[in-house]
Amino acid sequence: MPSSGYDAACLPDLLPLYYRRLFPFAQYHRWLNYGGVQKNYFQNREFSFTLKDDIYVRYQSFSTQTELEKEMLKMNPYKIDVGAIYSHRPNQHNTVKSGTFQALEKELVFDIDMTDYDDVRSCCSAAEICSKCWTLMTIAVHILDRALRDDFGFQHLLWVYSGRRGVHCWVCDEAARKLSVAARSAVAEYLSLVKGGDETVKKVVLTDPLHPFIRESLAVVERYFPQYALHEQEILSRKESVDKVLALVPEDILFLFQCCIYEGNKACSRASRWKLAVIRSLCLQATAKKGQHFEKEIMLQYCYPRLDVNVSKGVNHLLKSPFSVHPKTGRISVPMDLEELDTFDPLAVPTISLICEELDRPRAAGGGEESEDVKEKENEKDAAERRKIRDYKRTSLAKYVKYFDQFLDGLALSWKGELLKKSDLEKDF
Amino acid sequence: MQFSGRRRKVITSPQVELYGQALQFYGQPPLENMSLSEFESFAVDRLKLLKTIENLGVSYVKLSDDYKRKLDNESRNLNFPYRPDAVPDDRKSQVGPSEYEKRRKDHISHFILRLAYCQTEDLRRWFIQQEVDLFRYRFNGLQPKQKVEFLHKNNLQYDTISVEEKKTLQDKLVNSSHNVSGITVEDQDFYKVPFQDALDLVRTRKVYLKAGYVYIPHQDIVAIVLNDFRTRLSKALALTARSLPAVHSDERLQPLLNHLSHAYVGQDYSIQKNVGKISLEQIDSLSVKSFPLCMRQLHQALRDSHHLRHGGRMQYGLFLKGIGLSLEQALQFWRSEFIRGKVDADKFDKAYAYGIRHMFGKEGKRADYTPYSCMKVILSNLPSQGDHHGCPFRHSDPELLKQKLQFYKVSPSGISQILELVKGMHYQLACQKYFELTHSIEEASFSLNHPNQYFIESQRVLGGGKDIKREVGTPQRSQENSAARGSTADREAAAAANAAKDLPEMTEDLDSFFQDA
Numbered sequence: 001m002p003s004s005g006y007d008a009a010c011l012p013d014l015l016p017l018y019y020r021r022l023f024p025f026a027q028y029h030r031w032l033n034y035g036g037v038q039k040n041y042f043q044n045r046e047f048s049f050t051l052k053d054d055i056y057v058r059y060q061s062f063s064t065q066t067e068l069e070k071e072m073l074k075m076n077p078y079k080i081d082v083g084a085i086y087s088h089r090p091n092q093h094n095t096v097k098s099g100t101f102q103a104l105e106k107e108l109v110f111d112i113d114m115t116d117y118d119d120v121r122s123c124c125s126a127a128e129i130c131s132k133c134w135t136l137m138t139i140a141v142h143i144l145d146r147a148l149r150d151d152f153g154f155q156h157l158l159w160v161y162s163g164r165r166g167v168h169c170w171v172c173d174e175a176a177r178k179l180s181v182a183a184r185s186a187v188a189e190y191l192s193l194v195k196g197g198d199e200t201v202k203k204v205v206l207t208d209p210l211h212p213f214i215r216e217s218l219a220v221v222e223r224y225f226p227q228y229a230l231h232e233q234e235i236l237s238r239k240e241s242v243d244k245v246l247a248l249v250p251e252d253i254l255f256l257f258q259c260c261i262y263e264g265n266k267a268c269s270r271a272s273r274w275k276l277a278v279i280r281s282l283c284l285q286a287t288a289k290k291g292q293h294f295e296k297e298i299m300l301q302y303c304y305p306r307l308d309v310n311v312s313k314g315v316n317h318l319l320k321s322p323f324s325v326h327p328k329t330g331r332i333s334v335p336m337d338l339e340e341l342d343t344f345d346p347l348a349v350p351t352i353s354l355i356c357e358e359l360d361r362p363r364a365a366g367g368g369e370e371s372e373d374v375k376e377k378e379n380e381k382d383a384a385e386r387r388k389i390r391d392y393k394r395t396s397l398a399k400y401v402k403y404f405d406q407f408l409d410g411l412a413l414s415w416k417g418e419l420l421k422k423s424d425l426e427k428d429f
Numbered sequence: 430m431q432f433s434g435r436r437r438k439v440i441t442s443p444q445v446e447l448y449g450q451a452l453q454f455y456g457q458p459p460l461e462n463m464s465l466s467e468f469e470s471f472a473v474d475r476l477k478l479l480k481t482i483e484n485l486g487v488s489y490v491k492l493s494d495d496y497k498r499k500l501d502n503e504s505r506n507l508n509f510p511y512r513p514d515a516v517p518d519d520r521k522s523q524v525g526p527s528e529y530e531k532r533r534k535d536h537i538s539h540f541i542l543r544l545a546y547c548q549t550e551d552l553r554r555w556f557i558q559q560e561v562d563l564f565r566y567r568f569n570g571l572q573p574k575q576k577v578e579f580l581h582k583n584n585l586q587y588d589t590i591s592v593e594e595k596k597t598l599q600d601k602l603v604n605s606s607h608n609v610s611g612i613t614v615e616d617q618d619f620y621k622v623p624f625q626d627a628l629d630l631v632r633t634r635k636v637y638l639k640a641g642y643v644y645i646p647h648q649d650i651v652a653i654v655l656n657d658f659r660t661r662l663s664k665a666l667a668l669t670a671r672s673l674p675a676v677h678s679d680e681r682l683q684p685l686l687n688h689l690s691h692a693y694v695g696q697d698y699s700i701q702k703n704v705g706k707i708s709l710e711q712i713d714s715l716s717v718k719s720f721p722l723c724m725r726q727l728h729q730a731l732r733d734s735h736h737l738r739h740g741g742r743m744q745y746g747l748f749l750k751g752i753g754l755s756l757e758q759a760l761q762f763w764r765s766e767f768i769r770g771k772v773d774a775d776k777f778d779k780a781y782a783y784g785i786r787h788m789f790g791k792e793g794k795r796a797d798y799t800p801y802s803c804m805k806v807i808l809s810n811l812p813s814q815g816d817h818h819g820c821p822f823r824h825s826d827p828e829l830l831k832q833k834l835q836f837y838k839v840s841p842s843g844i845s846q847i848l849e850l851v852k853g854m855h856y857q858l859a860c861q862k863y864f865e866l867t868h869s870i871e872e873a874s875f876s877l878n879h880p881n882q883y884f885i886e887s888q889r890v891l892g893g894g895k896d897i898k899r900e901v902g903t904p905q906r907s908q909e910n911s912a913a914r915g916s917t918a919d920r921e922a923a924a925a926a927n928a929a930k931d932l933p934e935m936t937e938d939l940d941s942f943f944q945d946a
Contacts, residue, residue, distance in 0.1 A: 153641025190634050190638070196826075197812035198730075198816065200812075201829065
């Protein structure tokens with residue numbers, strides 16, 4: 001689906017339209033309010049806005065959904081970030097005695113950015129992405145989603161496309177929101193396998209025994225490796241890329257490995273050449289202890305998710321909000337349905353220009369909608385609300401909001417129990 | 430705590446109860462009276478012990494034989510408990526203080542240092558780290574039976590898993606940890622512990638994790654205990670900080686507590702003595718002659734790509750502040766370099782200038798950040814793809830490090846000496862060796878623990894000793910100025926000049942002890 005030519009210069013005109021008629025405020029508030037189980041949860045949440053001309057304002061907070069809507073319409077933010085829930089209303093933090101204003105809770109978040117993979121992707125670099133390297137994100141989501149659910153027991157994960165070159169994960173479980181800095185850092189490090197900067201050549205080192213987490217992650221990587229690395233990225237096809245791979249192979253089998261890669265150029269498929277090289281080298285190595293996982297280390301170095309630990313560590317860290325617009329690409333940061341993860345195409349995500357344009361299209365010939373029109377004449381406010389709901393449903397944004405609704409339904413089950421408990425306690429008195 | 434001038438006799442029976450266990454969580458503060466001199470000597474001794482622990486932790490693998498032996502010695506010399514199986518009122522078999530007296534000293538000194546180290550995030554972090562290491566070493570020395578006793582006495586009740594569940598999970602349990610074999614699974618109880626209570630094991634992936642619980646064999650329960658200790662101590666320090674004003678109102682205590690907390694850091698290079706003495710043109714040549722390898726690398730990366738990521742900007746930017754760059758110079762320096770890259774002047778002013786002013790304490794909470802010490806560079810904020818910060822001796826591939834040293838014209842024999850030290854994890858010694866080789870001196874007269882220290886020492890060697898005079902001439906700032914953390918001029922002047930008369934003799938010893946470290 002082609003996106004309308006997006007021009008950043010149109011943002012000042014598109015944003016008001018987006019916020020007035022498309023941004024899903026009801027769902028957004030439903031999320032951040034978390035059922036109202038904890039007092040002032042929404043009111044004490046910090047938001048930050050980036051306004052026109054890169055003016056950045058922090059410590060924004062709102063008492064109600066209506067106030068949030070009003071302010072956003074007034075300020076017209078180009079970017080919206082969500083921060084922590086504080087001990088007091090963030091917009092009053094200056095009135096609080098120094099030292100007592102503290103970040104208390106926040107979702108556990110992860111940020112995977114494509115630029116962190118620049119040393120292992122050949123198709124793009126920096127801010128560019130394409131369908132070939134997007135597989136890296138697919139792999140990352142599969143691996144992290146599994147680990148956060150199966151290993152850590154989290155259930156309410158919201159994966160969001162960042163709008164340009166990566167994905168974010170918001171872990172919304174109550175236990176996750178209450179995690180300390182040390183705990184967040186520990187989770188992030190558990191999930192990290194690729195270590196080292198430009199000065200480190202071999203970034204993944206595995207030792208026996210292989211932890212079940214590594215085994216599970218490898219299973220995912222192995223599924224994608226032949227197609228992604230050997231075919232699309234062609235890591236064995238050009239000399240510079242082959243050299244990079246060879247730099248990760250232990251010295252004692254390097255020669256054999258090299259020969260296997262270069263021979264059979266015409267006859268074998270790339271996947272077979274790789275397999276052959278690996279098997280022969282491992283046989284040679286059968287008795288050696290060191291470097292026996294080299295092929296796994298190579299696959300992981302090329303494919304395993306690279307997280308920025310600092311993003312996940314801080315309770316007060318601000319992260320781009322779902323449904324925020326990315327000013328450079330115009331794309332909306334949409335939630336991702338994991339059932340359709342393998343077919344997710346970041347370049348097909350609707351831009352703000354597209355959905356605003358879709359709003360202007362004449363109403364689809366649908367008799368059903370007309371009769372609804374007639375029925376809902378009474379309450380002005382309700383009608384405006386319903387109009388807005390119908391509005392986004394007419395655009396490409398619809399399916400993403402629907403998915404967000406499903407996510408929220410699941411989340412709501414968890415706080416229903418809490419609310420019952422609370423009301424029971426109150427009745428006892 | 431009440432303090433009297435004279436030592437009062439201590440009641441034995443309830444105290445024997447109190448010190449019945451070799452190891453404790455320090456849940457209850459001491460409730461006795463003691464003399465001021467004992468107060469001071471206890472505190473100073475414990476600080477020496479913690480300092481030793483810090484140094485040993487960098488030079489040796491924790492709990493290795495060398496580490497334990499050295500720590501045993503130090504504990505013995507300072508009259509702290511070191512043999513967990515000694516009985517409290519056994520006074521006959523030992524010369525010197527009894528086990529009971531050692532445990533009492535341990536208990537009291539811990540609480541005194543809490544007062545000194547609760548005030549800032551940095552102090553707390555340091556204190557907690559050393560106390561956790563001390564605890565680990567002591568818990569490790571307990572017999573298995575004593576460990577179980579300890580767990581029960583301290584309310585660490587965790588559930589064990591059934592035999593069936595153990596069988597089902599056997600392979601996964603064995604593969605999750607070096608220590609766990611098939612036999613371990615069969616013989617030992619496995620505890621199911623919420624992952625938040627076992628962070629150290631989770632962080633290093635040394636344990637099996639399922640649905641938010643870690644499965645720990647009885648033998649490994651120490652990690653849990655440590656986590657618990659750390660959490661309790663952290664909370665306690667936060668509480669202590671709130672009652673500090675009351676403590677500080679006691680004039681006898683305030684000077685000592687301030688001096689104790691300044692002493693740990695050693696020089697922090699936060700007070701710039703040479704502001705404006707370095708010109709921007711000098712930096713390229715200085716980076717070759719007088720910068721430690723980590724900063725030389727960062728400077729080179731900056732010149733090459735006209736950019737540095739956040740970690741690199743912090744580490745290098747603060748270092749430059751420490752060597753004497755003013756805020757204006759820093760802004761000019763970074764701006765001119767970034768402009769050569771992809772950043773235009775406007776973007777620099779919007780996005781990066783703020784960060785630099787922040788470093789100099791002109792933005793946000795106006796904290797004047799101190800340049801990173803070697804410990805901080807080595808241990809925190811690991812570099813990842815695209816980063817150039819960190820310690821090259823620690824974070825670079827040995828091959829790449831070797832090439833770099835060759836490129837910098839270090840002799841082959843020098844390089845192999847350095848690589849040997851790196852292999853033994855003696856990163857600071859490796860850097861010191863690099864210093865010796867690049868300055869053509871036999872042996873460095875200092876013990877390297879800070880990049881800015883490297884710079885100052887280098888300038889000293891190259892300039893023939895001119896710097897020394899400037900430092901000693903700085904007037905002494907006494908303990909009235911307790912808000913300032915610029916202990917540099919403080920300590921040196923105190924040691925060199927005759928200001929020591931104002932401080933009790935004890936603290937003068939403290940100074941010289943830490944200068945030698």
